[in-house]
Amino acid sequence: MINKRVETAINEQINAELWSAYLYLSMSAYFNEVGLNGFANWMRIQWQEETAHAMKFFGYLAERGGRVLLKPIADVPARWEGPLNAFEEVLKHEEHVTALINNLMDIAIEEKDHATKSFLQWFVDEQVEEEASVQEIIDSLKLVDVKGNGIFMLDRELKQRVFVDPSTAE
Ligand code: FEO
Numbered sequence: 192m193i194n195k196r197v198e199t200a201i202n203e204q205i206n207a208e209l210w211s212a213y214l215y216l217s218m219s220a221y222f223n224e225v226g227l228n229g230f231a232n233w234m235r236i237q238w239q240e241e242t243a244h245a246m247k248f249f250g251y252l253a254e255r256g257g258r259v260l261l262k263p264i265a266d267v268p269a270r271w272e273g274p275l276n277a278f279e280e281v282l283k284h285e286e287h288v289t290a291l292i293n294n295l296m297d298i299a300i301e302e303k304d305h306a307t308k309s310f311l312q313w314f315v316d317e318q319v320e321e322e323a324s325v326q327e328i329i330d331s332l333k334l335v336d337v338k339g340n341g342i343f344m345l346d347r348e349l350k351q352r353v354f355v356d357p358s359t360a361e
């Protein structure tokens with residue numbers, strides 16, 4: 192049976208992951224609207240990833256005999272000033288998620304829950320990758336000149352992103 196404090200924290204994380212999914216789906220809609228379909232694709236894949244993160248926590252709670260409690264998902268923004276602004280918001284959000292994961296890890300350590308510590312390590316590593324991939328896109332966006340040269344190449348590149356289910360990936 193899972194520790195109650197850990198159970199509550201994981202339920203909060205499920206909500207945070209689903210909010211992240213919702214945020215990126217909103218960004219996908221925004222990019223579709225402004226005609227950047229590659230960016231929209233990247234965000235749609237991100238939505239799938241975040242949903243998979245939530246389900247990874249969901250499955251773990253069930254496996255440990257915990258109770259999943261789904262709370263309402265708060266509103267998300269729907270407008271950004273442009274691709275750079277949107278991706279800067281993504282980075283800010285992912286840094287926040289990293290802090291949430293670190294906090295969860297602190298709780299697991301305090302509660303001497305070794306199984307949860309082991310489970311969370313995957314998310315600690317995942318956050319490093321998430322922040323790095325977003326930073327890379329921000330760096331590319333900063334190279335786009337005032338006339339927008341480069342944006343369509345980047346859009347084509349982001350169109351190539353495909354979903355890899357994190358529950359099956361090592
Ligand atoms: Fe589920 Fe982007 O962290």
